[in-house]
Amino acid sequence: MLPLNKQTILITIAENQAEDFSEKLQLLGAKTISLPLIKTAPINQNELIKTFNSKFEWLIFTSVNAATYFFETINPKTITSKISVVGEKTAQYIQQLNLTVNFQP
Numbered sequence: 001m002l003p004l005n006k007q008t009i010l011i012t013i014a015e016n017q018a019e020d021f022s023e024k025l026q027l028l029g030a031k032t033i034s035l036p037l038i039k040t041a042p043i044n045q046n047e048l049i050k051t052f053n054s055k056f057e058w059l060i061f062t063s064v065n066a067a068t069y070f071f072e073t074i075n076p077k078t079i080t081s082k083i084s085v086v087g088e089k090t091a092q093y094i095q096q097l098n099l100t101v102n103f104q105p
Contacts, residue, residue: 022034060084
């Protein structure tokens with residue numbers, strides 16, 4: 001018997017993150033309804049370009065969204081800094097860019 005059989009779950013996370021979560025719940029028997037109540041979007045890209053240089057000793061990413069938007073602006077091949085991440089998905093994203101995660105609490 002599936003633990004979430006006959007349960008309906010409303011998923012309110014950002015649309016680009018809902019699909020994976022919804023699939024996991026469905027595998028447990030749930031019916032899911034996606035109703036995003038949050039939307040993430042990059043801001044301050046021009047400021048990032050002006051501010052960023054490869055002289056930073058550490059880059060710390062607290063979410064996969066932050067890392068994604070950072071690397072949409074900054075070429076990962078230019079990174080010489082050490083990288084710290086919060087969360088396994090953030091670590092996986094950084095590793096997909098062929099970068100090393102130096103610290104993960």
